[in-house]
Amino acid sequence: MKLVVRVKLLPTPVQVLALEATLHACNEAANWLSSQAFEKRVASRAGLQALSYGELKARGLSAQPARHVLRKVADAYSTLKANLKAGHQGRPGSKRHTKATGKSIAFRPQAAQPFDDHCLSWQMPERTVSIWTTTGRIKSLAFAGSADQLSLLDAHRKGESDLLCQDGQWYLIATCEIPETTLNAHPAGFLGVDLGIVNIASTSTGTRHSGRRMNRRREADRTLRAKLQKKKTKPAERRAKKHAGKEACRARDINHKISKSIVAEAQRTARGIALEDLTGIRERARLRKAQRVTLRSWSFHQLGSFLACKAKRAGVPLVHVNPAYTSQECSQCHHIDRRNRPAQDRFACRSCGFVEHADLNSSHNIAARGWWTWVRGAESQAPALIVIA
Known part of the structure; x- marks a missing residue:
């Protein structure tokens, strides 16, 4: 069973500038890649990687962040395709359908960006993280959370974590995998x-x-x-x-x-x-x-x-x-x-x-x-x- 735990980051002013620059760079690259995917009608991960991996590296992204940008754009177009197929964007030819398909998908400058264990490491005893940025790796970036959240992170964190800025506050959204509880198949009522x-x-x-x-x-x-x-x-x-x-x-x-x-x-x-x-x-x-x-x-x-x-x-x-x-x-x-x-x-x-x-x-x-x-x-x-x- 997967749980999503959100902890609050406590960056210094210098660290805030580095985090902002990283999110902006990743989302600018995602917008550029999205326009390329829309123009050339390529939306698969493999197709996008062959099309633009070198350009993403030239924009200042290292290997893993570049791959995450590729996946983010590919997943966005997969979601759009599924919504169109399910009819969630209206009928073909309708104003809503035309608006959804008439331009490339855009990403906000501070949209969430995923990081894996190559780009982000957790130091649970010290309550700090080390994270890759476009200006260099930030070490000893403090974070805070409730006792339940910290215990879940310490025992069950696994997989990617998303960096997010919301209303001027910085957060990390981490995925935890915990053992499933056996369902009570014979309830008393x-x-x-x-x-x-x-x-x-x-x-x-x-x-x-x-x-x-x-x-x-x-x-x-x-x-x-x-x-x-x-x-x-x-x-x-x-x-x-x-x-x-x-x-x-x-x-x-x-x-x-x-x-x-x-x-x-x-x-x-x-x-x-x-x-x-x-x-x-x-x-x-x-x-x-x-x-x-x-x-x-x-x-x-x-x-x-x-x-x-x-x-x-x-x-x-x-x-x-x-x-x-x-x-x-x-x-x-x-x-x-x-x-x-x-x-x-x-x-x-x-x-x-x-x-x-x-x-x-x-x-x-x-x-x-x-x-x-x-x-x-x-x-x-x-x-x-x-x-x-």
Whole structure:
């Protein structure tokens, strides 16, 4: 199982200049190579190497960085080809398709650049790295990370690492390969998880992760952003830039905490996790205008992916179930009626009289559907490739 660990670099001003020059040189070379690949219709690694390896070396790149630039460009065109084949760029002749195929792929000056063990070495006891740059090798470049990240790097780091500059901060993204945890093939039951707006997640054991405080913060962020955009002054632009990304960072942190809590509970009770398949929910849902902003801004997909990744690492089976009528179905007698929801947070069955919190009732239905999905032969849908740590 592969995990991606991101650690923060702590370069000196001189080291920052060397890292910037390296990223700019690599991405300038990638842009030049991309234009050559587009003009001559050559996108394979072997074809690009025969076409331009000498030119890349002449641009100041040593052997390994030149090969990584070649691979980066070839992989970019392979991804574009796959997206075109899958129809993700629209139909041929459409404006979106023409825009994607009408010019060469461009790389940002500070786009990530991969480094292998020939160009980058880690000194874990000293918490430093030695990295190749266009101005010479930098030694004793300090880095920092959490205790969990450092222990993973020390024990399981393997393969390439990406150098990345984001908002003026420098990071190394390293790949770790850890032994897979044996999947619990015989869960005692399933933990149903109902995702919502008022309550971000409600489990069938009665745990509710409220989103009221988070929604108030998001509303305040939107109000501040609109206020700053109306001013159109330099100080307002600086303040808006300072606050940019904080909302997404806060939501990501909350999603990590919620998913960690749910997976820990499922692992402790030897159960699997059942989630609703909410693909396309934003297009299907009919809400008032005030509710649409909240629905479209909360990252339900991110929370689901965090749950899937953590479940994979813990050996907890995870399945997705049909979300149809989970909020209108009685978890006791299974009677379905729209009138069973007299209020947003209240469920009252008009057939058997069962009364419960609406989210808890939905989570019971999801748990039952998860169990039936599993016993009918469904496989765990937790991903097998990459987890963000």
